[in-house]
Amino acid sequence: MKALRKFCLYALSLLAFGQGRAQNEPKHLYVFKDRNYLCLRAVDLSDAAVLDSSQLVATYRYSYQKELWNPLRWSETEVVLQIGARWSKCFPAVLRQIDEQLTRTGDGSAGGRGVFSPRIGTVYENLAKHRLSSEHRYPFSDRLIRYDEPADTTVWRVGGEAVEVLGYACIPATATFRGREWTIWFAPDLPAAANLWLFRGVPGLILRAETAQFRFECTAIRPSREAILQLKANGRKLSRERWRSLERHYHEEPYRAFNNNDENAFFEDRFRLNGDNWTIEYNPIELE
Template sequence: MRSLVFLLLLGVAFTSNAQTEKVLEPAVLECHYELSALRDTLSRSNIGRDLMILRVGKSISQFFSYHAYTSDSLLATSGGAEKFGNSFIDALTKGDKSTLPGVKTTSDYIYKNYPKGRISLYCTDVALNYYRIVEDYTPQAWEVKDSTREVLGYKCQMATCNYRGRSYVAWFASDIPVSDGPWKLAGLPGLILEAYDVQHHYHYTAVKLLQAGLRPVALYNTDRKYEKTDRITYLRLMSDYLFGRRNSLEDGSAALGLDIKVAASPTSKGKVKQYDFMERDYR
């Protein structure tokens, strides 16, 4: 039932004919990362997987999920919502959740040094509301270690830091003189090719590096109306959905002018999730 309601919301919410785009600057490097995100600390086999893209320009970089981008592109085309829905139902019918279209782990688009000296996040909550968050761009306070390892054929050096409630380990390649990395991680004398928190709830591993034939660093979905908010407020809102204090389907239907009520199932009502966001300083 929830899946069918979700498809109804998609069909109403996505009505544009093309995904709008604003080019910011040419890209000079693109790194693809495999992301594994633990969904439940009580079940180590419950892992969300995604393919993330870091696209780096001369002064600005963008980071986003390949699956979120392709879903946005599909849903913005004529008949895209119907194609999306058919693929969704087909995957459910076959019982193969790995083929479900849509967002795998995150719908966030992160821009470092845009505007200058800031980080911009373009986010979509689970009720299909859009938000823009701008915060100061302050690289992590890394401590470089002596340990080395090879990642994607490059010799990498270890670095550690504490950042917004988690302790991280990063492996950066000095041979790639780009002070950037996955997600919001940056500030080392070389590209971060692998990074994870010490609890291994979130783990990024580089799988491909491209330096030619690149698409530009760009803003996507520029026709959407983004509500400005701050990071802590947004994380608290998402926490309410995560822990069942708000109902995403009812909120989404209300935003679209619909009156859809979804009763909580006896097995899920009040259920506490055993995982949290990468940033845990909102609590």
């Protein structure tokens, strides 16, 4: 947090300096400690729809290999799974944190944005209709991008030595899912109407999941009544294929994707990023 405050203060100083300059100076300045960590804006929850109330909440440690060339360097964040009678929601906890802070303060500059690598979005499931809706925040923008798809059942190969997670005996299973070979461990003693992320098709809550460069590990399970909120849409619906094309584009050409007709300027520490020196390694959790 100290490093983030330092960069925010530096950005404000640049902004103050720019206000006294020519009209063609950028309106928004973004300063990163690491150019691979993008800015996702918070959303005011006052207009969010209450889809359901949770009955069970599971929290996971979500880890991913930060760089393909360095298998020892990993990043992690927290993912929350809310399961209700009619809806479920799986999302990075940092998004709820910045949204709640913005909603409390009403000030976009005080908790109005989160800086992290958006390797995973928010997934809603309509349990009656067996439909999934994935939601992504376009970096440096107020756009919310959603696409729908059926909650297809994956065919898992069950077998292997059981492990214990949080006191529950978990059975392993493997499958190729969205282009990656995943191993999961599910708890038959925890039957659930929904499950972690996009995984479906096993008779129990998944408490651990891993592939070569991504891992989920459940750290807590509790009965809890929490509002399952869906953010108010402010962007058009896209297909999953169109979103993945946009995602690749902003990794391969981030300056072109985000500079918004030169309204935005980007710095890594004090080094200005542009179309010639800025790319972001593209290593999505879904390969196909």
